[in-house]
Amino acid sequence: MKKNLLRLGRAITFLAAIGLLAFGAASIVTVADVIGRRIGLPIHGVIDLVQLFIMAGVWLIMPYAFYSGAHVGVDFIVEKMPGRVQTVVRILGSLIAIVLLVLMAWYGYVTSQQRIMFGDTSQELGIPIVWFWVPLLAGMIGSIVAAILVMLGNTTPEVTQ
Amino acid sequence: MSNAALGLAGFVLALTLIGLGLPVAIAMSTVGVIGYWLLHGWAGVAFSLGSTPFESVFPYSFSVIPLFVLMGVFASHAGLSRSLFDMLNSFFGHIRGGLAVTTIGASALFGSICGSSLATVATIGRVAMPEMRRHGYDDSLSAATVAAGGTLGVMIPPSILLVIYGLLTQSSIGKLFMAALIPGVLGTFLYAAVVLAQTRMNPKVAPKANRTPWSERMRLLSKIWPVILLFGLVIGGIYTGWFSPTEAAAVGAFGAFLLALFSGGLTRKSLKATVVETAGLTGMIFFILIGAALFNAFLESTQLPQMIIQQTEQLGMSRLTVMLLILVFYLVLGCFMDSISMILLTVPLIAPVVAEMGYDLIWFGIMVVTVAEVGLITPPVGMNLFVVQATVPGLRQATVIRGIFPFVVADIVRLGLLLAFPAIALWMTAATP
Numbered sequence: 001m002k003k004n005l006l007r008l009g010r011a012i013t014f015l016a017a018i019g020l021l022a023f024g025a026a027s028i029v030t031v032a033d034v035i036g037r038r039i040g041l042p043i044h045g046v047i048d049l050v051q052l053f054i055m056a057g058v059w060l061i062m063p064y065a066f067y068s069g070a071h072v073g074v075d076f077i078v079e080k081m082p083g084r085v086q087t088v089v090r091i092l093g094s095l096i097a098i099v100l101l102v103l104m105a106w107y108g109y110v111t112s113q114q115r116i117m118f119g120d121t122s123q124e125l126g127i128p129i130v131w132f133w134v135p136l137l138a139g140m141i142g143s144i145v146a147a148i149l150v151m152l153g154n155t156t157p158e159v160t161q
Numbered sequence: 162m163s164n165a166a167l168g169l170a171g172f173v174l175a176l177t178l179i180g181l182g183l184p185v186a187i188a189m190s191t192v193g194v195i196g197y198w199l200l201h202g203w204a205g206v207a208f209s210l211g212s213t214p215f216e217s218v219f220p221y222s223f224s225v226i227p228l229f230v231l232m233g234v235f236a237s238h239a240g241l242s243r244s245l246f247d248m249l250n251s252f253f254g255h256i257r258g259g260l261a262v263t264t265i266g267a268s269a270l271f272g273s274i275c276g277s278s279l280a281t282v283a284t285i286g287r288v289a290m291p292e293m294r295r296h297g298y299d300d301s302l303s304a305a306t307v308a309a310g311g312t313l314g315v316m317i318p319p320s321i322l323l324v325i326y327g328l329l330t331q332s333s334i335g336k337l338f339m340a341a342l343i344p345g346v347l348g349t350f351l352y353a354a355v356v357l358a359q360t361r362m363n364p365k366v367a368p369k370a371n372r373t374p375w376s377e378r379m380r381l382l383s384k385i386w387p388v389i390l391l392f393g394l395v396i397g398g399i400y401t402g403w404f405s406p407t408e409a410a411a412v413g414a415f416g417a418f419l420l421a422l423f424s425g426g427l428t429r430k431s432l433k434a435t436v437v438e439t440a441g442l443t444g445m446i447f448f449i450l451i452g453a454a455l456f457n458a459f460l461e462s463t464q465l466p467q468m469i470i471q472q473t474e475q476l477g478m479s480r481l482t483v484m485l486l487i488l489v490f491y492l493v494l495g496c497f498m499d500s501i502s503m504i505l506l507t508v509p510l511i512a513p514v515v516a517e518m519g520y521d522l523i524w525f526g527i528m529v530v531t532v533a534e535v536g537l538i539t540p541p542v543g544m545n546l547f548v549v550q551a552t553v554p555g556l557r558q559a560t561v562i563r564g565i566f567p568f569v570v571a572d573i574v575r576l577g578l579l580l581a582f583p584a585i586a587l588w589m590t591a592a593t594p
């Protein structure tokens with residue numbers, strides 16, 4: 001069981017690394033376009049590409065933000081409460097987060113199906129909209145897994161240090 | 162219950178949930194979803210839940226956030242903090258309090274390539290704290306200087322906080338960056354003045370160091386060209402219209418990556434840290450953006466901002482009184498909330514009121530970010546205080562807090578100057594595209 005949880009944690013970190021590469025791709029393609037414009041060789045559809053890379057990047061790193069407990073809150077009142085109350089508040093917070101993420105994932109899926117049915121594409125390159133939704137839904141599912149792991153008390157070493 | 166009263170109750174509930182320790186993004190989302198449900202039924206909520214996560218990330222202009230975060234993270238791994246510190250120390254180190262002035266200056270310069278306050282504190286703190294301790298500086302002065310200096314990272318462009326404010330109020334990010342330049346420099350001078358005043362009153366807190374020869378000063382000055390180049394490229398590019406602020410973020414991230422690469426700062430360990438820092442900060446910001454979008458959709462439905470505008474007009478208070486009340490509200494809130502959450506929670510509610518009163522939203526952005534800076538160094542949740550404490554094992558929180566008060570006063574003086582002379586912020590914006 002512990003081994004599987006560790007694997008899940010590694011998978012979440014791996015997704016974050018891929019997300020970072022997507023940000024890098026967005027940066028490179030923009031720089032190439034900025035230079036290209038000066039020499040008369042702009043990159044066609046750069047905005048579509050940047051939107052796709054940023055969408056992929058943000059949603060692939062999102063599970064890590066949940067896993068590492070990066071979401072900020074005001075702790076100093078809770079810290080003064082008895083240990084049992086703190087535990088209840090933290091579990092309640094995790095549960096609310098999980099319910100919200102499940103609702104977002106489900107209604108996100110419904111919305112994505114509608115957009116795909118309408119044949120939505122990006123403006124310049126005509127990239128099918130499904131390409132934008134896949135990382136979003138993957139990131140949403142990953143975030144649900146991460147939030148569950150956190151609720152079960154599994155956080156990254158960086159957080160527990 | 163009227164819709165506006167429901168909106169107000171929602172705002173209070175969100176603050177209460179945040180106070181109870183719920184992550185800000187979750188608290189805002191929860192109140193937004195419940196409020197929208199009460200007003201528009203479940204079908205409205207379902208639509209909102211399905212589309213908000215997409216619409217909060219998809220707009221091209223939002224790409225500026227992760228890319229400026231990435232720029233800051235790479236910059237902090239490029240090893241430039243030591244060069245900046247050594248160069249400034251060679252010029253100011255021989256003055257009493259010179260190392261602390263150096264720390265302020267290094268933080269301001271580092272802030273010009275890193276848009277994050279926490280990264281500035283952590284990076285400069287690792288270099289400056291051991292140096293000041295080695296030279297017999299008082300811990301309280303040293304730690305407070307590092308913590309306060311870090312806030313300059315938020316004000317001196319590029320600044321992630323200004324980007325978020327610009328996206329929220331649909332203000333020009335380029336103009337916000339230009340408007341922040343002089344207030345950022347003013348803040349640097351005021352902080353330096355605070356250090357010098359303290360050392361004059363109590364010379365024991367900061368002993369003098371030896372003077373550095375001019376040849377050595379020039380050698381050290383020549384080592385900081387990457388910082389000047391990157392800052393000049395990003396801000397100069399925006400100012401001259403070579404590229405948009407959105408593109409500037411990409412150029413900055415790419416430039417900072419090259420700096421980190423050629424300085425040997427990109428090791429396996431630092432690359433892992435880059436993933437961790439970028440993922441944590443970007444994920445946190447975007448999830449708050451989603452929460453804020455859900456919360457603001459509810460607030461807009463309640464017409465609460467319009468009700469506040471009407472009430473303000475009926476009370477017959479002067480523009481100045483209302484602005485002072487808003488600033489006091491932000492100063493108090495900043496003591497308990499982190500700056501990004503505070504801006505995302507309150508600006509959609511307050512910006513329409515400010516605009517209705519005839520204030521410039523670019524100027525107000527500089528005011529809000531300055532107040533948010535104060536929140537970073539005021540207890541109990543001033544994040545910079547915790548970060549500087551973490552850079553020195555055994556440093557007590559009380560020691561850091563004891564030295565911070567004069568810097569808070571300097572920030573309030575700066576706010577007063579900006580309030581009295583808005584041109585301090587606005588005159589640089591006139592020529593910005």
